[in-house]
Amino acid sequence: MTLIVATLLLFAAGPFVLWPLIKTPEDGVEVESR
């Protein structure tokens, strides 16, 4: 059960964490990164 909950939470956090990979270059590069 704990494993399932952890997987769901990780899945839910995915878009936020992976956003720099998801966005297209046209979306603009975050200023702080360079």
Next chain:
Amino acid sequence: MPVTLLDNLIYVVILAFIGSGALLAGLVMAVFSALLSFWAGSTDNSVMIQVGRRAFYATAAMIFIASALLETALVTHDFSLAYVTEHTDLSTPIALVAAGFYGGQEGSLLYWALILGILGSASLLASARLGPRLAAYAAGIMASIASFFLVVLVLVASPFDVLAITPPDGLGLNPVLRDGGMLIHPPVVLAGFAAFAIPFSFAAAALLAGRFDAAWIAHTRRFALVAWGLQSTGLLLGMWWAYHVLGWGGYWGWDPVENVAFMPWLATTAYLHSSQVQERRGRLRAWNFGLVILAFLLVVFGTFIVRSGIVPSVHTFAVSAIGPWFLGFLGVCLVFSIGLLALRSGGLHNTGEPAPAVSREGAFALQNLLLIGVIAVVFWGTMLPLVSGLVGQERVVNASYYERASGPLFAAILALMAAGPLIPWRHAGAPFWRSLTWPAAASALVLAILLAAGVRGLPALIGVPLAAAVVSTVVYEYARGIGRWRRAGGGWPRAVALLARRRRRYGAYLAHLGLAVVVVGLAASHFWQQEKDVTLQAGQQVTVAGYTLIYSGAETRELADHSELVAAMTLGGQTLEPARATYAGLGGQSLTHVAISSSPVADVYVVLAGTNSDGSASFRIFVNPLVTWIWAGGAIIIVGVILGNTGRRRQVAEPVTASVPSAVGAS
């Protein structure tokens, strides 16, 4: 009943499984963030640096979810969780039930991780100026520290363990912890401990990235000041709590747990001063790295001491089986830090010119050495039972060891506090020696007053005049500021502008002033405390240090979770009610409730020892001069820290006399 069963099932499912699931997800995310941040930092992959940083924010969010669920379980009395059962019960006031979050082993570890997540995220959000590489390494180190805590929380000390049978009530909080102080002292101390991880992470990241300029100092100093401010507040609150609750008439007992909270504070005090030498003069680079690292290592060491119970302490309620985990963590941190310093030692040469001994730089260096001396005294005093036990008979030192060994060092530090702010950078000329007239005159005057008042104890005759010298230096500096303001034309807008521009300096002076006030309070209450044990019948009176108390009788009161034997005493028009509380639900544990009448001059501190069969009552009465000065001085320090640490910081550039690595890093 079906409804209760359903409720129970929902709680177990929602709280326990989502809580432990969030911790596990947090662990996975923290490990991911650590590995990715180190890799992306070393390959300078800006997109992956961002992903690693976001993974740290997500880790913080998972820890926050777990914390919110644990708090919910506590305040809803969900006794299906072992943690809730072990640390609260139905009769405990709800504020203390909520405080159960950090009242036990598992919860306090979760709280530590939560503070690390919040402050770590804040420090990463504010790290844009440092360049992506250094910030990536810092994220990696913070994520690694978070991983350690989450491993312990998931594998060894989960706050979400479910009991096989849900009991109708819990065991309750330790009576010593059932006090208002519980609401503020532990969270502040634990937050202070956790906060030291931030400066450590950025210092180690700067070493990893090969960035030895003052940029990491400017960023780290603010978080070091946050940690220092929290730890100052935590130490003072601990003293206040010990004084008001433990009933032995004092506030500081050189207990190992107090000592291990004091040592990182000392190391950070040293760093906050020596970092200025690097900012202004480009010197003490390796030393500054060393101090920040030392402060964090002392925190981990302290946590190991508290949790392992390896040396005898009054904080035995914190002892548990996770000691070895912290010993392992301490070992890893130690090897990592020393290895890193050794690896980078070649690049840590000083860029500025050396200064003569009598200069601001020299004063800071001497102050640092004195503080390290105090740390050594406290460290060996704390470790003696362990070390002596390994080689033969276990030996324990008492307070007089600490006082005699660290007293002269503190006196020298006070003298430096009086002279240091007046010494210019680089070179001290005739104006400096002339400016010393003020603190010297102030200390001579106070010394004369003390001698005339019949004071003969050497420590008081040294400490109090030196504190007066510190105050006079601060007043002199403020007077110079007022003079500058008047010459500029006066007016409120100019005063505010002057304060804002030099807030770091004036904030620091305010902290010095507060510390001097604390020292006077410590000296007076320590050296001039009076104590008397008496047994009185109702109507009889006793006089201690000019304060007359009349005993008017005792009664027993039944309260929600305990009964109290209250003995009333009148002092002037005031009624003091020292009491002994008995907690029936906790095997009849008994606790004293001190009655204190406070004034700026002295505290009258009454402890009820017990009542006797002939109707008399026995008391221990203390008169503690100037104790309120300690708390007032502490408040001044905190105001000084806040004043010096608000708003945007003016960047003080380190003098550039050697090649400074680019924003990306040199290694």
